[in-house]
Amino acid sequence: MVNGYMPNTLEDALKIRRENEVVLYAGGTDLMVRKEESIPYLFLNLIPKLQEVTEDKETIYIGAACIYSDLLQNKVIPDILKKSIATIASPAIRNAATIGGNIGNASPAGDTLPVLYALDARLKIRTLDSEKEVNIKDFIIGPKKTILEKDAIIEQIIIPKKRADIPFYYQKVGARKADAISKLSFAGIYQLENGRLTDFACAFGAVGPTVIRATSIEQMLLGKTMEEVRNLIDDVINQYSLVINPIDDQRSTAIYRKKVSLNLLGDFLQVICNAKE
Amino acid sequence: MSDCIHFILNGESVDADVPGTARLLDILREYFKLTGVKCGCGEGECGACAVLINGKLRNSCMVAMGSLEGCSVMTIEGYEKTEKFAVVEKAYGKAGAVQCGFCTPGMIMATEALLSKNPHPTDSEIREGLSGNLCRCTGYNMIVEAVMTAAKEGAGLW
Numbered sequence: 332m333v334n335g336y337m338p339n340t341l342e343d344a345l346k347i348r349r350e351n352e353v354v355l356y357a358g359g360t361d362l363m364v365r366k367e368e369s370i371p372y373l374f375l376n377l378i379p380k381l382q383e384v385t386e387d388k389e390t391i392y393i394g395a396a397c398i399y400s401d402l403l404q405n406k407v408i409p410d411i412l413k414k415s416i417a418t419i420a421s422p423a424i425r426n427a428a429t430i431g432g433n434i435g436n437a438s439p440a441g442d443t444l445p446v447l448y449a450l451d452a453r454l455k456i457r458t459l460d461s462e463k464e465v466n467i468k469d470f471i472i473g474p475k476k477t478i479l480e481k482d483a484i485i486e487q488i489i490i491p492k493k494r495a496d497i498p499f500y501y502q503k504v505g506a507r508k509a510d511a512i513s514k515l516s517f518a519g520i521y522q523l524e525n526g527r528l529t530d531f532a533c534a535f536g537a538v539g540p541t542v543i544r545a546t547s548i549e550q551m552l553l554g555k556t557m558e559e560v561r562n563l564i565d566d567v568i569n570q571y572s573l574v575i576n577p578i579d580d581q582r583s584t585a586i587y588r589k590k591v592s593l594n595l596l597g598d599f600l601q602v603i604c605n606a607k608e
Numbered sequence: 609m610s611d612c613i614h615f616i617l618n619g620e621s622v623d624a625d626v627p628g629t630a631r632l633l634d635i636l637r638e639y640f641k642l643t644g645v646k647c648g649c650g651e652g653e654c655g656a657c658a659v660l661i662n663g664k665l666r667n668s669c670m671v672a673m674g675s676l677e678g679c680s681v682m683t684i685e686g687y688e689k690t691e692k693f694a695v696v697e698k699a700y701g702k703a704g705a706v707q708c709g710f711c712t713p714g715m716i717m718a719t720e721a722l723l724s725k726n727p728h729p730t731d732s733e734i735r736e737g738l739s740g741n742l743c744r745c746t747g748y749n750m751i752v753e754a755v756m757t758a759a760k761e762g763a764g765l766w
């Protein structure tokens with residue numbers, strides 16, 4: 332007898348999830364590191380619907396079990412997201428690991444997360460008889476902690492195109508090029524119209540219990556001219572230094588993480604000030 | 609739940625009565641006695657356990673058996689029987705790309721995965737393609753050269 336469930340449809344998966352205690356298994360690249368064999372897996376990798384990417388005029392819908400190597404090939408996927416995915420692990424891991432697994436795992440060092448926070452991504456959460464959308468920043472509540480209910484599955488990641496089609500800035504700092512978990516990472520997007528900053532968002536990875544995004548600081552910059560932005564740079568960096576609280580761990584130190592994150596923020600703000608519309 | 613996991617292993621249809629949570633790596637080595645697949649790290653970081661699943665490079669230490677239902681798995685033991693392997697083997701030998709040999713089965717599966725997608729890779733594409741495979745002996749340059757040679761000598765095969 333095989334202890335595992337291998338459904339081919341989302342409906343069957345949701346039914347199994349409601350009736351049994353299971354662990355959701357998408358690509359297994361987080362689960363298999365800390366192998367937990369007592370609870371059966373509910374395999375999501377055989378459900379075609381969870382591997383689809385679709386779009387309409389204003390929105391991109393990414394199936395939660397899409398693997399990274401497929402997303403890298405898909406022209407609908409925003410470049411900033413591709414840039415972060417290309418830094419993840421190695422080809423063999425990218426052939427298994429999924430974007431939904433990165434969210435479900437909820438590590439502050441998850442590399443798609445700062446991008447998804449900056450893009451204001453929402454998650455479509457399904458149970459057998461309900462469906463809701465949650466902003467990613469409300470879904471992840473701590474390291475490895477989400478608000479996912481026991482009978483729920485993330486079905487889709489929903490990205491507004493208004494955010495996906497504008498200029499971006501992304502940097503990941505790790506110990507080496509391949510197979511390196513982030514020491515820290517930074518994702519930013521912006522839009523200039525008629526000499527003013529009309530959209531601005533940024534998010535910091537691996538420098539707090541969750542990805543950090545501070546919309547109140549972002550507000551300070553909205554509507555400002557390039558000259559005004561330039562004059563605000565120091566102030567903005569100071570504001571962010573109050574909300575970034577990294578820790579020391581085996582990958583890096585709190586001091587390094589904070590310093591480099593703020594340097595990247597400064598660089599991003601310079602890029603904006605020097606940008607042509 | 610089902611009774612068995614059905615999949616294709618090196619071209620043959622198999623039914624494995626094993627736990628869905630078991631690692632493919634352990635099942636290949638201990639149940640199917642395919643010991644060309646090595647365990648280096650057990651954490652997805654070294655590529656010594658690499659196999660092809662539906663033609664794609666995967667680390668078998670990171671694969672739970674239940675995810676394989678209906679899939680096709682190829683290990684070095686299956687690949688060994690192909691014409692492409694003969695070309696890759698010769699190229700690795702010529703370049704001196706094998707020393708202790710522990711990384712070699714995984715390197716060769718990564719080589720196949722790369723060439724099947726990109727028959728004429730550049731130096732940096734080869735390094736990217738093999739970036740998940742660690743070698744403690746060769747310093748990598750000989751392996752990169754071996755892949756270059758295989759691409760040249762095997763022109764038309766991939």
Ligand SMILES: Cc1cc2nc3c(=O)[nH]c(=O)nc-3n(C[C@H](O)[C@H](O)[C@H](O)COP(=O)(O)OP(=O)(O)OC[C@H]3O[C@@H](n4cnc5c(N)ncnc54)[C@H](O)[C@@H]3O)c2cc1C
Nearest residue numbers: 357358359360361362420429432433435436441442485652
């Ligand atoms: C060698 C190696 C290198 C790595 N490098 C990086 C890196 O550079 N950057 C990085 O961010 N990560 C990295 N990782 C971690 C991992 O690959 C990613 O987090 C990946 O996105 C996880 O996806 P998965 O499908 O494999 O997740 P799984 O292991 O299948 O699942 C992870 C968690 O998410 C839950 N889950 C999965 N799918 C869903 C769903 N649809 N709905 C609700 N919950 C769900 C699972 O129950 C589990 O708790 C690395 C891992 C390894 C082994």
Ligand code: FES
Nearest residue numbers: 648649650655669
């Ligand atoms: S043993 Fe699987 S990657 Fe190292």
Ligand code: FES
Nearest residue numbers: 707711743744745
């Ligand atoms: S030849 Fe020894 S590890 Fe590569």
